[in-house]
Amino acid sequence: MSNSRKRIGIVGLVVVAVQSAMAAAKAPAGETLTPIGLREIKLAGEIGRRVDITIYQNLLALNTEKDFLDPFRQRNKVAGYIGLGKLIDATVRFAAYTNDEQVRALKNHLIAEAIKTQEPDGYIGILVPASRVWGVYDIHEMSYLVLGLTNDYKFFGEKASLEAARKLADFIITRWSAEPSRIPGPDGKRGSMYGVTTGLDGALLTLYEQTSDHRYLDFCTNFAQYQLPQWNVAIKLDGPRMDDERHSYIYMALCVAQMQLHGLQPDPRLLKQTQQAVDFLTRQDGLLITGSCSMSEGWHSNQTGSGPASESCATAYLTRMLDRLLRISGDAKYGDMMERIVFNALFAAQSPDGRRIRYFCPFEGQRAYFGDTYCCPNNFRRIIAELPAMVYYRSGDGLAVNLYTESTANVELPDALRLTLRQETGYPSSGTVRIHVDPSRTAEFPLGLRIPRWCTEPVKVAVNGQAVASATPRGSFLTIKRPWQAGDRIELEMSMPWRWIKGRQAQVGRFALMRGPLLFCLSPEVNRLPKELDLRKIVIDPSSVCAPSEDARVRPGGLACKVRAWSPGRATTQPSDLELLLTEFPDPSGTAAYYLLSDPSMSQDDELPVARQ
Incomplete structure (x- = not known):
């Protein structure tokens, strides 16, 4: 790293936690954020x-x-x-x-x-x-x-x-x-x-x-x-x-x-x-739990x-x-x-x-x-x-990142400043995101990063390898305003522990498994379960969730995980008799997303419905 970049990283950094005030001075009437154009982005x-x-x-x-x-x-x-x-x-x-x-x-x-x-x-x-x-x-x-x-x-x-x-x-x-x-x-x-x-x-x-x-x-x-x-x-x-x-x-x-x-x-x-x-x-x-709504339309x-x-x-x-x-x-x-x-x-x-x-x-x-x-x-x-x-x-004189995915954005900011922003990430399989910042000239502007509400552990953020100290709450935008120059990079590390989410209403007493933004389902076809097996009566050991394994049946680089479980009617005081593979919810053969747990105390509330701000 050059000395000039070190000086910029140390002297010019302003970090702001923003929940709803990422003001866009030149946005259309009634908007604080403005989407970039379809021709200004390429997705991967x-x-x-x-x-x-x-x-x-x-x-x-x-x-x-x-x-x-x-x-x-x-x-x-x-x-x-x-x-x-x-x-x-x-x-x-x-x-x-x-x-x-x-x-x-x-x-x-x-x-x-x-x-x-x-x-x-x-x-x-x-x-x-x-x-x-x-x-x-x-x-x-x-x-x-x-x-x-x-x-x-x-x-x-x-x-x-x-x-x-x-x-x-x-x-x-x-x-x-x-x-x-x-x-x-x-x-x-x-x-x-x-x-x-x-x-x-x-x-x-x-x-x-x-x-x-x-x-x-x-x-x-x-x-x-x-x-x-x-x-x-x-x-x-x-x-x-x-x-x-x-x-x-x-x-x-x-x-x-x-x-x-x-x-x-x-x-x-x-x-x-x-x-x-x-x-x-x-x-x-x-x-x-899937993020959508409606029954019979x-x-x-x-x-x-x-x-x-x-x-x-x-x-x-x-x-x-x-x-x-x-x-x-x-x-x-x-x-x-x-x-x-x-x-x-x-x-x-x-x-x-x-x-x-x-x-x-x-x-x-x-x-x-x-x-x-x-x-x-x-x-x-x-x-x-x-x-x-x-x-x-677009947010004020800069940009805000809402969705994390491999992508490149080429936009023009105020004062004829051209900015290329490139995300390098395995998201949603990985919580590591590298954002390469390449303005056409050294210039100060804000970049906003959405810190997901599912983050239960502090998010690590660094600019050019230098840690950014911030008390940004989850469910907020972290805005970094500083002089940026070509070759700068931002690194986010979002830990993705497994989360057992408590069911509500008809799903009370049942639990869904999530990791980051992903929901996991149970497929009888993938697990070769007999058709007569009642999936709602299977009991899963929540502590048995292992590290995610790669599973490409839904997408390249997709994930699955193994869990231990008890078949219907089998006492949980006995050794578990099932090993199940849970796959990502878009798995077309999935037929269940909520399960019984042997230890419900390992669960937590869904972070979206309980947000009452």
């Missing part, structure tokens, strides 16, 4: 692998002609949904991220073929004329087409896409405004309306952001049947209809739209519904995890909602929640090879794959396409 590690396999093993393997485009050419349905707009939106983002010719060609083809079907009045859809607008899911389908086409203009400057988006949006507004008292949906009820118009608000707000045409903003905020700022309902766990009060995806999509509007017209009242959702998740047992709090648990649409929109909350508040706990959901519920909703996607992702019992069209597969593709923008955020 497990997050990068998931992005890649979604593109090359799923997106490019779809039969887009038959499954997605033909229904729009035929337009012979009275109701129904395909998800072409969501597919276009995902493909646009993947094309921007990769700049891959194949992906760009698919994007251009999907959009060109969709625009070819646009009728003179602006309609693009799958329904017969008599069912348009008022038919079930027609506005929902059109809304995401508006969004995908608008984002093609946003990321690629395609004016034809913007023109088609405006014509389609104008069609929706004109037709609905002509019958302002009419409510779309199956029963004419306002609460049910949101299920068939999901995405309209976000699409129109995005169109307004790109055009500055107030008609789109005004329709969201002032049209009698919509009035997004006035949306204000209580979360319900039961009722006769799966409406905006009960349906978790619909509710969170409206929360995301209100937060998008908050970015345009900051108003704390627009955050009320989102805070209600966070309180329900973290204080009323709505958050599952609705809110639930009894912690059951079998059957139609953890809808992929809910997983996607919860991740998106947490991203917005992180951006608005700068509070690291939302990054902690994002990390849990990404590495567990989200990745478990996809086969390890990337080709198949799930509609539901239970943590108890068998998991099933779904087809390529409809809401969940396409919302999965969309959120995977957004992940590159959830790793690094």
